[in-house]
Amino acid sequence: VKLLSTARDLRRRRARERSRLFVAEGVRAVEELLASPLTLRGAIVTEDLDGTPRGRALRAALASAVMASGADLLTVDDATFQTAAGTESPQGVLAIGTQPERSFASFPAVGPIRIVVLDGVQDPGNAGTIIRSAAALGASGAVSLPGTVDLWSPKVVRSAMGVMFHFAAFAASPPQLLEWSSRTATQLWSADAAGDPVPVAGQLPPRIALVVGNEGAGLSPQIAAHGARSVAIPLAPGVESLNVAVATGILLHALRPAVVGG
Protein backbone atom coordinates (compact mmCIF):
# COMPACT_ATOMS: atom_id res chain seq x y z
CA VAL A 1 0.00 0.00 0.00
CA LYS A 2 2.93 2.30 0.75
CA LEU A 3 4.27 1.46 -2.72
CA LEU A 4 0.96 2.46 -4.30
CA SER A 5 0.87 5.84 -2.60
CA THR A 6 4.54 6.43 -3.44
CA ALA A 7 3.92 5.63 -7.11
CA ARG A 8 0.94 8.01 -7.15
CA ASP A 9 3.00 10.74 -5.48
CA LEU A 10 5.74 10.34 -8.06
CA ARG A 11 3.44 11.50 -10.84
CA ARG A 12 4.16 15.00 -9.52
CA ARG A 13 7.50 16.57 -10.45
CA ARG A 14 7.90 18.11 -7.02
CA ALA A 15 7.56 14.71 -5.34
CA ARG A 16 10.19 13.25 -7.66
CA GLU A 17 12.58 16.09 -6.99
CA ARG A 18 12.12 15.89 -3.23
CA SER A 19 12.40 12.11 -2.92
CA ARG A 20 14.90 11.57 -5.75
CA LEU A 21 12.78 8.60 -6.80
CA PHE A 22 11.16 7.90 -10.16
CA VAL A 23 8.73 5.45 -11.75
CA ALA A 24 9.51 3.26 -14.75
CA GLU A 25 6.37 1.99 -16.50
CA GLY A 26 5.97 -0.80 -19.01
CA VAL A 27 7.88 -3.98 -19.77
CA ARG A 28 10.74 -2.41 -21.71
CA ALA A 29 11.48 0.35 -19.20
CA VAL A 30 11.37 -1.98 -16.20
CA GLU A 31 13.65 -4.47 -17.97
CA GLU A 32 16.09 -1.64 -18.59
CA LEU A 33 15.91 -0.58 -14.94
CA LEU A 34 16.75 -4.09 -13.75
CA ALA A 35 19.69 -4.23 -16.16
CA SER A 36 21.01 -0.85 -15.00
CA PRO A 37 23.16 0.07 -12.00
CA LEU A 38 20.28 2.03 -10.43
CA THR A 39 18.67 0.94 -7.17
CA LEU A 40 15.24 -0.72 -7.36
CA ARG A 41 12.94 0.45 -4.56
CA GLY A 42 9.89 -1.63 -5.39
CA ALA A 43 7.57 -2.79 -8.14
CA ILE A 44 3.83 -3.11 -8.75
CA VAL A 45 2.42 -5.66 -11.18
CA THR A 46 -0.94 -7.06 -12.27
CA GLU A 47 -1.86 -10.62 -13.28
CA ASP A 48 -1.84 -9.38 -16.89
CA LEU A 49 1.94 -9.39 -16.81
CA ASP A 50 1.85 -13.20 -16.86
CA GLY A 51 0.08 -13.15 -20.23
CA THR A 52 3.31 -13.30 -22.24
CA PRO A 53 6.59 -15.21 -21.79
CA ARG A 54 8.46 -11.91 -21.66
CA GLY A 55 6.11 -10.66 -18.95
CA ARG A 56 6.52 -13.85 -16.92
CA ALA A 57 10.30 -13.60 -17.21
CA LEU A 58 10.14 -10.00 -16.05
CA ARG A 59 8.00 -10.90 -13.04
CA ALA A 60 10.51 -13.60 -12.08
CA ALA A 61 13.40 -11.17 -12.46
CA LEU A 62 11.57 -8.63 -10.30
CA ALA A 63 10.93 -11.27 -7.65
CA SER A 64 14.66 -12.10 -7.51
CA ALA A 65 15.65 -8.45 -7.48
CA VAL A 66 13.35 -7.50 -4.60
CA MET A 67 14.46 -10.54 -2.61
CA ALA A 68 18.09 -9.49 -3.02
CA SER A 69 17.48 -5.84 -2.18
CA GLY A 70 14.73 -5.93 0.42
CA ALA A 71 12.40 -3.95 -1.83
CA ASP A 72 8.70 -4.77 -2.16
CA LEU A 73 6.84 -6.47 -4.99
CA LEU A 74 3.11 -5.82 -4.95
CA THR A 75 0.49 -7.57 -7.09
CA VAL A 76 -2.75 -5.60 -7.52
CA ASP A 77 -5.85 -5.70 -9.71
CA ASP A 78 -6.11 -3.65 -12.90
CA ALA A 79 -8.22 -0.85 -11.45
CA THR A 80 -5.81 -0.33 -8.57
CA PHE A 81 -2.85 -0.45 -10.92
CA GLN A 82 -4.34 2.27 -13.11
CA THR A 83 -4.55 4.61 -10.12
CA ALA A 84 -0.77 4.36 -9.76
CA ALA A 85 0.24 4.42 -13.43
CA GLY A 86 1.04 7.78 -15.01
CA THR A 87 1.02 6.79 -18.67
CA GLU A 88 -1.41 4.98 -20.95
CA SER A 89 -1.14 1.21 -21.39
CA PRO A 90 1.66 0.58 -18.89
CA GLN A 91 1.40 -3.18 -19.57
CA GLY A 92 0.72 -4.21 -15.98
CA VAL A 93 4.14 -3.39 -14.57
CA LEU A 94 5.84 -0.42 -12.99
CA ALA A 95 8.90 -0.09 -10.81
CA ILE A 96 10.22 2.59 -8.51
CA GLY A 97 13.91 3.41 -8.63
CA THR A 98 16.36 5.90 -7.17
CA GLN A 99 17.56 8.75 -9.36
CA PRO A 100 21.34 8.63 -9.71
CA GLU A 101 23.61 11.48 -8.64
CA ARG A 102 25.15 12.93 -11.77
CA SER A 103 26.93 16.11 -12.76
CA PHE A 104 29.35 17.47 -15.35
CA ALA A 105 32.05 15.56 -13.45
CA SER A 106 30.62 12.48 -15.23
CA PHE A 107 32.12 13.74 -18.48
CA PRO A 108 35.76 13.45 -19.55
CA ALA A 109 37.37 16.90 -19.32
CA VAL A 110 39.64 16.34 -22.31
CA GLY A 111 39.36 14.66 -25.69
CA PRO A 112 36.54 14.68 -28.24
CA ILE A 113 33.05 14.86 -26.77
CA ARG A 114 29.47 15.55 -27.81
CA ILE A 115 26.70 16.32 -25.39
CA VAL A 116 23.14 17.52 -25.94
CA VAL A 117 21.66 20.36 -23.92
CA LEU A 118 17.85 20.53 -23.69
CA ASP A 119 16.94 24.19 -23.30
CA GLY A 120 13.19 24.50 -22.87
CA VAL A 121 12.15 21.20 -24.45
CA GLN A 122 8.71 20.85 -22.90
CA ASP A 123 7.23 17.89 -24.72
CA PRO A 124 8.09 14.67 -22.88
CA GLY A 125 8.04 12.57 -26.04
CA ASN A 126 10.53 14.88 -27.72
CA ALA A 127 12.77 15.02 -24.64
CA GLY A 128 12.82 11.23 -24.32
CA THR A 129 13.48 10.74 -28.01
CA ILE A 130 16.36 13.23 -27.88
CA ILE A 131 17.97 11.38 -24.95
CA ARG A 132 17.57 8.08 -26.81
CA SER A 133 19.16 9.60 -29.93
CA ALA A 134 22.02 11.11 -27.94
CA ALA A 135 22.91 7.71 -26.50
CA ALA A 136 22.57 5.93 -29.85
CA LEU A 137 24.59 8.52 -31.78
CA GLY A 138 27.57 8.47 -29.46
CA ALA A 139 27.04 11.55 -27.29
CA SER A 140 28.39 11.35 -23.74
CA GLY A 141 25.33 12.78 -22.08
CA ALA A 142 22.22 14.95 -22.12
CA VAL A 143 21.82 17.95 -19.82
CA SER A 144 18.46 19.63 -19.17
CA LEU A 145 18.22 23.33 -18.33
CA PRO A 146 15.31 24.96 -16.47
CA GLY A 147 12.20 25.17 -18.64
CA THR A 148 12.68 21.61 -19.84
CA VAL A 149 10.37 18.76 -18.80
CA ASP A 150 11.64 16.69 -15.85
CA LEU A 151 13.84 13.96 -17.35
CA TRP A 152 12.53 11.54 -14.70
CA SER A 153 8.85 11.97 -15.56
CA PRO A 154 7.24 8.66 -16.56
CA LYS A 155 6.55 9.87 -20.09
CA VAL A 156 10.16 10.91 -20.68
CA VAL A 157 11.44 7.64 -19.21
CA ARG A 158 9.10 5.70 -21.49
CA SER A 159 9.89 7.54 -24.69
CA ALA A 160 13.63 7.32 -23.92
CA MET A 161 13.09 3.57 -23.38
CA GLY A 162 14.92 3.87 -20.08
CA VAL A 163 18.18 4.99 -21.71
CA MET A 164 18.78 7.44 -18.84
CA PHE A 165 19.15 4.52 -16.45
CA HIS A 166 22.68 4.03 -17.75
CA PHE A 167 23.29 7.17 -19.85
CA ALA A 168 24.44 10.43 -18.22
CA ALA A 169 21.25 12.50 -18.42
CA PHE A 170 20.79 15.09 -15.67
CA ALA A 171 19.51 18.58 -14.88
CA ALA A 172 21.83 21.56 -14.47
CA SER A 173 21.69 25.34 -14.34
CA PRO A 174 22.91 27.66 -17.09
CA PRO A 175 25.85 28.86 -14.92
CA GLN A 176 26.92 25.26 -14.32
CA LEU A 177 26.82 24.58 -18.05
CA LEU A 178 28.71 27.75 -18.92
CA GLU A 179 31.36 27.15 -16.25
CA TRP A 180 31.95 23.61 -17.47
CA SER A 181 31.98 24.47 -21.16
CA SER A 182 34.43 27.30 -20.56
CA ARG A 183 36.71 25.26 -18.30
CA THR A 184 36.82 22.28 -20.67
CA ALA A 185 36.95 24.26 -23.92
CA THR A 186 33.64 22.78 -25.05
CA GLN A 187 31.91 24.92 -27.69
CA LEU A 188 28.18 25.61 -27.40
CA TRP A 189 26.45 25.10 -30.74
CA SER A 190 22.80 25.62 -31.46
CA ALA A 191 20.41 24.91 -34.31
CA ASP A 192 18.99 27.96 -36.05
CA ALA A 193 17.50 28.34 -39.53
CA ALA A 194 19.67 31.45 -39.96
CA GLY A 195 22.88 29.70 -38.89
CA ASP A 196 25.92 28.56 -40.86
CA PRO A 197 25.95 25.32 -42.83
CA VAL A 198 27.24 22.35 -40.83
CA PRO A 199 31.02 22.12 -41.38
CA VAL A 200 32.47 18.93 -42.85
CA ALA A 201 33.70 16.36 -40.36
CA GLY A 202 37.37 17.34 -40.63
CA GLN A 203 36.62 20.93 -39.62
CA LEU A 204 34.67 20.26 -36.44
CA PRO A 205 36.03 21.25 -33.04
CA PRO A 206 36.77 18.28 -30.77
CA ARG A 207 34.28 19.27 -28.08
CA ILE A 208 30.70 20.37 -28.82
CA ALA A 209 27.64 20.85 -26.60
CA LEU A 210 24.64 20.98 -28.94
CA VAL A 211 21.92 23.16 -27.43
CA VAL A 212 18.38 22.41 -28.65
CA GLY A 213 15.33 24.39 -27.65
CA ASN A 214 11.62 24.54 -27.86
CA GLU A 215 10.39 24.57 -31.46
CA GLY A 216 9.66 28.14 -32.36
CA ALA A 217 11.14 29.62 -29.18
CA GLY A 218 14.76 30.67 -29.00
CA LEU A 219 17.44 29.72 -26.51
CA SER A 220 17.22 30.85 -22.91
CA PRO A 221 18.68 34.33 -22.38
CA GLN A 222 21.74 33.20 -20.43
CA ILE A 223 22.76 30.76 -23.14
CA ALA A 224 21.96 33.14 -25.97
CA ALA A 225 23.99 35.89 -24.27
CA HIS A 226 26.96 33.54 -24.13
CA GLY A 227 26.93 33.46 -27.93
CA ALA A 228 26.41 29.90 -29.02
CA ARG A 229 27.51 29.22 -32.59
CA SER A 230 24.44 28.52 -34.69
CA VAL A 231 24.31 25.97 -37.47
CA ALA A 232 21.44 25.38 -39.88
CA ILE A 233 19.97 22.30 -41.48
CA PRO A 234 19.13 23.24 -45.07
CA LEU A 235 15.36 23.07 -45.53
CA ALA A 236 13.14 23.09 -48.59
CA PRO A 237 11.66 26.50 -49.48
CA GLY A 238 8.35 27.21 -47.78
CA VAL A 239 7.14 27.31 -44.23
CA GLU A 240 8.14 23.79 -43.22
CA SER A 241 10.18 23.12 -40.12
CA LEU A 242 11.52 20.02 -38.43
CA ASN A 243 10.40 18.41 -35.21
CA VAL A 244 13.00 19.25 -32.55
CA ALA A 245 13.89 15.60 -31.94
CA VAL A 246 14.42 15.02 -35.67
CA ALA A 247 16.54 18.17 -35.99
CA THR A 248 18.62 17.10 -33.00
CA GLY A 249 19.18 13.65 -34.51
CA ILE A 250 20.29 15.13 -37.83
CA LEU A 251 22.73 17.50 -36.13
CA LEU A 252 24.15 14.87 -33.77
CA HIS A 253 24.74 12.67 -36.80
CA ALA A 254 26.25 15.47 -38.84
CA LEU A 255 28.46 16.70 -35.98
CA ARG A 256 29.70 13.33 -34.75
CA PRO A 257 33.46 13.11 -34.30
CA ALA A 258 35.18 10.97 -36.93
CA VAL A 259 36.08 8.42 -34.25
CA VAL A 260 32.40 7.73 -33.55
CA GLY A 261 31.00 7.93 -37.04
CA GLY A 262 33.57 5.62 -38.66
Next chain:
Amino acid sequence: VKLLSTARDLRRRRARERSRLFVAEGVRAVEELLASPLTLRGAIVTEDLDGTPRGRALRAALASAVMASGADLLTVDDATFQTAAGTESPQGVLAIGTQPERSFASFPAVGPIRIVVLDGVQDPGNAGTIIRSAAALGASGAVSLPGTVDLWSPKVVRSAMGVMFHFAAFAASPPQLLEWSSRTATQLWSADAAGDPVPVAGQLPPRIALVVGNEGAGLSPQIAAHGARSVAIPLAPGVESLNVAVATGILLHALRPAVVGG
Protein backbone atom coordinates in the same frame (compact mmCIF):
# COMPACT_ATOMS: atom_id res chain seq x y z
CA VAL B 1 -25.75 18.42 -36.39
CA LYS B 2 -24.90 16.58 -39.60
CA LEU B 3 -21.40 18.02 -39.25
CA LEU B 4 -21.10 16.65 -35.73
CA SER B 5 -22.06 13.14 -36.74
CA THR B 6 -19.76 13.30 -39.76
CA ALA B 7 -16.83 14.40 -37.57
CA ARG B 8 -17.55 11.56 -35.14
CA ASP B 9 -17.75 9.04 -38.00
CA LEU B 10 -14.43 10.22 -39.35
CA ARG B 11 -12.62 9.01 -36.25
CA ARG B 12 -12.88 5.56 -37.88
CA ARG B 13 -10.45 4.72 -40.66
CA ARG B 14 -13.13 2.90 -42.64
CA ALA B 15 -15.38 5.98 -42.65
CA ARG B 16 -12.50 8.14 -43.87
CA GLU B 17 -11.66 5.69 -46.64
CA ARG B 18 -15.27 5.38 -47.78
CA SER B 19 -16.12 9.09 -47.73
CA ARG B 20 -12.66 10.38 -48.72
CA LEU B 21 -13.09 13.04 -46.05
CA PHE B 22 -10.80 13.81 -43.09
CA VAL B 23 -10.79 15.96 -39.95
CA ALA B 24 -8.17 18.60 -39.15
CA GLU B 25 -8.05 19.49 -35.46
CA GLY B 26 -6.44 22.44 -33.72
CA VAL B 27 -5.55 25.95 -34.78
CA ARG B 28 -2.42 25.16 -36.72
CA ALA B 29 -3.88 22.30 -38.75
CA VAL B 30 -7.05 24.21 -39.64
CA GLU B 31 -4.99 27.26 -40.67
CA GLU B 32 -2.96 24.99 -42.93
CA LEU B 33 -6.13 23.50 -44.40
CA LEU B 34 -7.51 26.96 -45.26
CA ALA B 35 -4.19 27.88 -46.90
CA SER B 36 -4.11 24.68 -48.95
CA PRO B 37 -5.81 23.80 -52.25
CA LEU B 38 -8.01 21.21 -50.52
CA THR B 39 -11.78 21.62 -50.31
CA LEU B 40 -13.26 22.65 -46.95
CA ARG B 41 -16.46 20.78 -46.19
CA GLY B 42 -17.32 22.38 -42.86
CA ALA B 43 -15.96 23.41 -39.48
CA ILE B 44 -16.95 23.13 -35.81
CA VAL B 45 -15.76 25.64 -33.23
CA THR B 46 -16.37 26.57 -29.59
CA GLU B 47 -16.44 29.99 -27.93
CA ASP B 48 -12.96 29.19 -26.59
CA LEU B 49 -11.54 29.87 -30.02
CA ASP B 50 -12.21 33.57 -29.49
CA GLY B 51 -9.86 33.61 -26.50
CA THR B 52 -6.81 34.55 -28.57
CA PRO B 53 -6.25 36.95 -31.49
CA ARG B 54 -5.03 34.04 -33.59
CA GLY B 55 -8.17 32.08 -32.77
CA ARG B 56 -10.43 35.04 -33.62
CA ALA B 57 -8.63 35.49 -36.93
CA LEU B 58 -9.10 31.81 -37.68
CA ARG B 59 -12.81 31.98 -36.90
CA ALA B 60 -13.17 34.94 -39.25
CA ALA B 61 -11.25 33.10 -41.97
CA LEU B 62 -13.47 30.06 -41.51
CA ALA B 63 -16.58 32.23 -41.76
CA SER B 64 -15.38 33.67 -45.07
CA ALA B 65 -14.36 30.28 -46.40
CA VAL B 66 -17.69 28.61 -45.64
CA MET B 67 -19.58 31.53 -47.12
CA ALA B 68 -17.59 31.20 -50.34
CA SER B 69 -17.94 27.43 -50.57
CA GLY B 70 -21.38 26.73 -49.18
CA ALA B 71 -19.94 24.65 -46.34
CA ASP B 72 -21.26 24.85 -42.77
CA LEU B 73 -19.73 26.50 -39.70
CA LEU B 74 -21.15 25.20 -36.44
CA THR B 75 -20.57 26.69 -32.98
CA VAL B 76 -21.09 24.26 -30.10
CA ASP B 77 -20.35 24.04 -26.39
CA ASP B 78 -17.20 22.37 -25.04
CA ALA B 79 -18.85 19.10 -24.07
CA THR B 80 -20.42 18.67 -27.51
CA PHE B 81 -17.14 19.58 -29.19
CA GLN B 82 -15.26 16.92 -27.24
CA THR B 83 -17.64 14.25 -28.56
CA ALA B 84 -16.52 15.13 -32.08
CA ALA B 85 -12.80 15.66 -31.48
CA GLY B 86 -10.47 12.70 -31.94
CA THR B 87 -7.34 14.09 -30.26
CA GLU B 88 -6.57 15.69 -26.93
CA SER B 89 -6.73 19.49 -26.55
CA PRO B 90 -7.97 20.31 -30.05
CA GLN B 91 -8.19 24.01 -29.10
CA GLY B 92 -11.84 24.49 -29.87
CA VAL B 93 -11.63 24.13 -33.62
CA LEU B 94 -11.86 21.32 -36.15
CA ALA B 95 -12.55 21.31 -39.87
CA ILE B 96 -13.63 18.65 -42.32
CA GLY B 97 -11.92 18.52 -45.70
CA THR B 98 -11.81 16.34 -48.80
CA GLN B 99 -8.86 14.02 -49.29
CA PRO B 100 -7.07 14.88 -52.54
CA GLU B 101 -6.61 12.36 -55.37
CA ARG B 102 -2.93 11.58 -55.62
CA SER B 103 -0.77 8.90 -57.18
CA PHE B 104 2.76 8.30 -58.42
CA ALA B 105 1.78 10.41 -61.42
CA SER B 106 2.27 13.39 -59.03
CA PHE B 107 6.03 12.79 -59.17
CA PRO B 108 8.38 13.86 -61.96
CA ALA B 109 9.43 10.76 -63.92
CA VAL B 110 12.92 12.04 -64.64
CA GLY B 111 15.56 14.01 -62.77
CA PRO B 112 16.72 13.79 -59.15
CA ILE B 113 14.04 12.82 -56.66
CA ARG B 114 13.71 11.62 -53.09
CA ILE B 115 10.55 10.09 -51.70
CA VAL B 116 9.86 8.35 -48.40
CA VAL B 117 7.94 5.08 -48.23
CA LEU B 118 6.26 4.22 -44.92
CA ASP B 119 6.21 0.43 -44.69
CA GLY B 120 4.38 -0.61 -41.53
CA VAL B 121 4.80 2.62 -39.55
CA GLN B 122 1.97 2.17 -37.06
CA ASP B 123 2.52 5.01 -34.61
CA PRO B 124 0.61 8.11 -35.80
CA GLY B 125 3.07 10.51 -34.17
CA ASN B 126 5.99 8.90 -35.98
CA ALA B 127 4.13 8.80 -39.30
CA GLY B 128 3.18 12.47 -39.05
CA THR B 129 6.68 13.49 -38.04
CA ILE B 130 8.15 11.56 -40.98
CA ILE B 131 5.81 13.32 -43.44
CA ARG B 132 6.73 16.69 -41.92
CA SER B 133 10.45 15.85 -42.21
CA ALA B 134 10.07 14.66 -45.80
CA ALA B 135 8.51 17.97 -46.81
CA ALA B 136 11.07 20.03 -44.90
CA LEU B 137 14.08 18.09 -46.20
CA GLY B 138 13.15 18.41 -49.86
CA ALA B 139 11.56 15.05 -50.65
CA SER B 140 8.86 15.07 -53.33
CA GLY B 141 6.38 12.93 -51.43
CA ALA B 142 5.58 10.27 -48.87
CA VAL B 143 3.89 7.00 -49.81
CA SER B 144 2.28 4.69 -47.26
CA LEU B 145 2.09 0.93 -47.82
CA PRO B 146 -0.46 -1.39 -46.17
CA GLY B 147 0.29 -1.91 -42.48
CA THR B 148 0.93 1.80 -42.01
CA VAL B 149 -1.42 4.04 -40.03
CA ASP B 150 -3.95 5.96 -42.16
CA LEU B 151 -2.22 9.20 -43.21
CA TRP B 152 -5.55 11.02 -42.85
CA SER B 153 -6.16 10.05 -39.24
CA PRO B 154 -6.49 13.11 -36.98
CA LYS B 155 -3.36 12.20 -35.02
CA VAL B 156 -1.22 11.90 -38.13
CA VAL B 157 -2.61 15.15 -39.53
CA ARG B 158 -1.83 16.89 -36.25
CA SER B 159 1.69 15.61 -35.83
CA ALA B 160 2.44 16.40 -39.49
CA MET B 161 1.08 19.90 -38.82
CA GLY B 162 -1.12 19.56 -41.89
CA VAL B 163 1.83 19.23 -44.25
CA MET B 164 -0.08 16.62 -46.28
CA PHE B 165 -2.61 19.27 -47.29
CA HIS B 166 -0.12 20.52 -49.87
CA PHE B 167 2.57 17.80 -49.89
CA ALA B 168 2.15 14.63 -51.98
CA ALA B 169 1.44 12.07 -49.27
CA PHE B 170 -0.78 9.14 -50.30
CA ALA B 171 -1.35 5.41 -49.89
CA ALA B 172 -0.28 2.87 -52.49
CA SER B 173 0.22 -0.88 -52.86
CA PRO B 174 3.60 -2.62 -53.07
CA PRO B 175 3.03 -3.52 -56.77
CA GLN B 176 2.26 0.13 -57.57
CA LEU B 177 5.47 1.22 -55.83
CA LEU B 178 7.57 -1.45 -57.54
CA GLU B 179 6.12 -0.71 -60.98
CA TRP B 180 6.81 3.02 -60.57
CA SER B 181 10.29 2.61 -59.16
CA SER B 182 11.24 0.22 -61.94
CA ARG B 183 9.74 2.35 -64.71
CA THR B 184 11.38 5.57 -63.48
CA ALA B 185 14.72 4.02 -62.43
CA THR B 186 14.15 5.00 -58.81
CA GLN B 187 16.22 2.90 -56.41
CA LEU B 188 14.61 1.52 -53.25
CA TRP B 189 16.84 2.09 -50.24
CA SER B 190 16.13 1.03 -46.69
CA ALA B 191 17.62 1.62 -43.27
CA ASP B 192 19.17 -1.43 -41.62
CA ALA B 193 21.76 -1.67 -38.86
CA ALA B 194 23.58 -4.26 -40.99
CA GLY B 195 23.57 -2.09 -44.12
CA ASP B 196 26.35 -0.22 -45.90
CA PRO B 197 27.57 3.19 -44.73
CA VAL B 198 25.75 6.08 -46.39
CA PRO B 199 27.71 7.05 -49.54
CA VAL B 200 29.03 10.58 -49.84
CA ALA B 201 26.80 13.02 -51.69
CA GLY B 202 28.68 12.76 -54.99
CA GLN B 203 28.13 9.01 -55.16
CA LEU B 204 24.36 8.94 -54.68
CA PRO B 205 22.02 7.85 -57.45
CA PRO B 206 19.74 10.61 -58.72
CA ARG B 207 16.50 8.88 -57.73
CA ILE B 208 15.94 7.25 -54.31
CA ALA B 209 12.82 5.98 -52.54
CA LEU B 210 13.77 5.58 -48.87
CA VAL B 211 11.72 2.79 -47.31
CA VAL B 212 11.28 3.04 -43.54
CA GLY B 213 9.52 0.45 -41.44
CA ASN B 214 8.25 -0.32 -38.03
CA GLU B 215 11.00 -0.15 -35.40
CA GLY B 216 12.16 -3.69 -34.79
CA ALA B 217 10.17 -5.24 -37.62
CA GLY B 218 11.62 -5.64 -41.08
CA LEU B 219 10.28 -4.52 -44.43
CA SER B 220 7.14 -6.07 -45.87
CA PRO B 221 7.87 -9.28 -47.82
CA GLN B 222 7.12 -7.84 -51.26
CA ILE B 223 9.54 -4.96 -50.74
CA ALA B 224 12.20 -7.12 -49.11
CA ALA B 225 11.96 -9.64 -51.99
CA HIS B 226 12.60 -6.84 -54.43
CA GLY B 227 15.99 -6.30 -52.80
CA ALA B 228 16.12 -2.79 -51.45
CA ARG B 229 19.67 -1.53 -50.87
CA SER B 230 20.21 -1.14 -47.16
CA VAL B 231 22.21 1.63 -45.57
CA ALA B 232 23.13 1.97 -41.90
CA ILE B 233 23.44 4.91 -39.55
CA PRO B 234 26.51 4.26 -37.40
CA LEU B 235 25.37 3.80 -33.80
CA ALA B 236 27.25 3.72 -30.51
CA PRO B 237 28.08 0.24 -29.22
CA GLY B 238 25.37 -1.27 -27.05
CA VAL B 239 21.71 -1.95 -27.39
CA GLU B 240 20.56 1.55 -28.34
CA SER B 241 18.47 2.22 -31.41
CA LEU B 242 16.93 5.29 -32.97
CA ASN B 243 13.30 6.29 -33.13
CA VAL B 244 12.09 5.62 -36.69
CA ALA B 245 11.24 9.28 -37.33
CA VAL B 246 14.70 10.37 -36.16
CA ALA B 247 16.40 7.70 -38.30
CA THR B 248 14.34 8.78 -41.30
CA GLY B 249 15.30 12.42 -40.77
CA ILE B 250 19.00 11.55 -40.55
CA LEU B 251 18.87 9.48 -43.74
CA LEU B 252 16.83 12.03 -45.70
CA HIS B 253 19.38 14.65 -44.71
CA ALA B 254 22.34 12.40 -45.55
CA LEU B 255 20.84 11.27 -48.87
CA ARG B 256 19.62 14.64 -50.11
CA PRO B 257 20.68 15.51 -53.65
CA ALA B 258 23.34 18.21 -53.86
CA VAL B 259 20.80 20.55 -55.45
CA VAL B 260 18.67 20.49 -52.30
CA GLY B 261 21.34 20.37 -49.64
CA GLY B 262 23.41 23.26 -51.02
